[in-house]
Amino acid sequence: MKTRLSALFAMLFLAITGAGAQTAEADAILGVWETGSGKARVKIDKVGEKYFGKIVWLREPNNEEGKPKVDKNNPDEKMRTTPLLGYRMLKDFNYSGEKTWEDGTIYDPENGSTYSCEITMTDENTLDVRGFIGVSVFGRTDVWKRVQVKKKA
Secondary structure, X not given: OHHHHHHHHHHHHHHHHHHHHHHHHHHHHOEEEEOOOOOEEEEEEEEOOEEEEEEEEEOOOEOOOOXXXXXXXXXXXXXXXXXXXXXXXXXXXXXXXXOEEEEEEXXXXXXXXXXXXXXXXXXXXXXXXXXXXXXXXXXXXXXXXXXOOOOOO
């Protein structure tokens, strides 16, 4: 009986610590990332068990008139006055293991289109963000780099 109880506690401990390791690996995506073009930075956060990303910096935040850029290419007319800063462009990602987040979407404000998306972390500071229609083979990958937070002296 004592051996069975010890084995049960050991399995419970392994299950708990394994789940913690999985969460830490899944949360490695959290932070601020610069897009491949360098035009924008996106902060990825976790809401519940899903991951989302919003635009937190633009190289050119204002339009030709000096006003904040808005989502002028959105197919929904009502959204065309929404500011791009703060816009949630990554939605509903699930961590699937092996440093990959799937089942989400990415919105491209340059053309107003939303694509299925998969994100793969190639190292702790690099993401391959692949937007596609239908099957991942028919898509485009953008490489994002983590924005390093400067520590105060």
